Amino acid sequence: MPAVMFLSVVALVFLFRYSPRPMHAAAVGWGFAVGYFMHGWTWLLSPFMVDAERYAWMAPFALVLLCGGLALYWGLAFGIARWLSPRSWPLIILLPTAELLRGYLFTGFPWGMFSQGLVNLWPGQGLAVIGPYGMTLLFVGLAVACARPASGLFVRRAGMYALWGVAAVLLIVPFSRSEAALTDFTIRMVQPNAAQKDKWDPTKIPEFFDRQLAFTSAPPAPGSRQPDLILWSETAIAWPLDLAQGALDYISVAAEGKPVVLGVQRRTETQFYNSAILLG
Structure with missing residues (x-):
């Protein structure tokens, strides 16, 4: 407080x-x-x-x-x-x-x-x-x-x-502000519900990745519209960016042309960076 x-x-x-x-x-x-x-x-x-x-x-x-x-x-x-x-x-x-x-x-x-x-x-x-x-x-x-x-x-x-x-x-006294006006855009947020202790388990990484692909390609709920943007979480995939092209191709196919923003690790010879990338 x-x-x-x-x-x-x-x-x-x-x-x-x-x-x-x-x-x-x-x-x-x-x-x-x-x-x-x-x-x-x-x-x-x-x-x-x-x-x-x-x-x-x-x-x-x-x-x-x-x-x-x-x-x-x-x-x-x-x-x-x-x-x-x-x-x-x-x-x-x-x-x-x-x-x-x-x-x-x-x-x-x-x-x-x-x-x-x-x-x-x-x-x-x-x-x-x-x-x-x-x-x-x-x-x-x-x-x-x-x-x-x-x-x-x-x-x-x-x-x-x-x-x-x-x-x-x-x-x-709390800061009061007006609510932001809603738009017609729809964002689909995807996360695999992976426990922290399981997130980096090599035997479970494919399961979590496939789960996110399924959520990405799933049809909208009845009465809802197709998402305008699909958002994956921080460090959404287990592979660093320089080794992730295959995974990114799968994600793009699952998104069917819709833009996807996801968190990924980016590395150089000496450093790692927590990054975000845009597909589509």
Whole structure:
């Protein structure tokens, strides 16, 4: 929930403000990041469950080590921020910078940014304007501002209360939008209902492929029209693109001239890409 995430970051800024030394501040940032990443990245355990008897024991180590390693970006940001100033303003720049580095260094791992939790709220509209890192900068800046104590002059107190009110509205009120108008186009979505543990089983790959071909060539339901587009899923076929021409020919025949979009693995000599292609 974005509001809970925001309050957690405000609490984190409070802890940072009372960190006496850079090493202590770095530990605070690192510890928070480990918990934050582990909560959001539990999906990383799923691949280890495909062949659980062989690989399930690795899952906790993979999650903990990955979260602990990437949390070092936050730890470094918090340590430098405390070294620069006893106040919390350096975090406004250094924490988003740490997130930027996390998203790009060593091929990057940009999942779990604060801005990604805002997509269904009003602030999420800013993603189209300044991107996820710009929204992360604004999010952290608002959290740092709200972490200041509401004391002193009346104007300062009133400003803090107003700031909290703005944060509450932005992080609680959902973004309302009109429903998109329906068109006359029909899309047929095809997926083989393959369990993750069976998807890459060599003995079952032909079964799943034939099932998708049958769904693709099936006549429309009574009262329905022929599809204008057929959509297969991510990594819809087991073969990489450079070895898949035969499979693609079968798909084109089953589609009977209708366009098909499907996910496929594309590879070079050194890298693999998760891609989509259009047939027809």
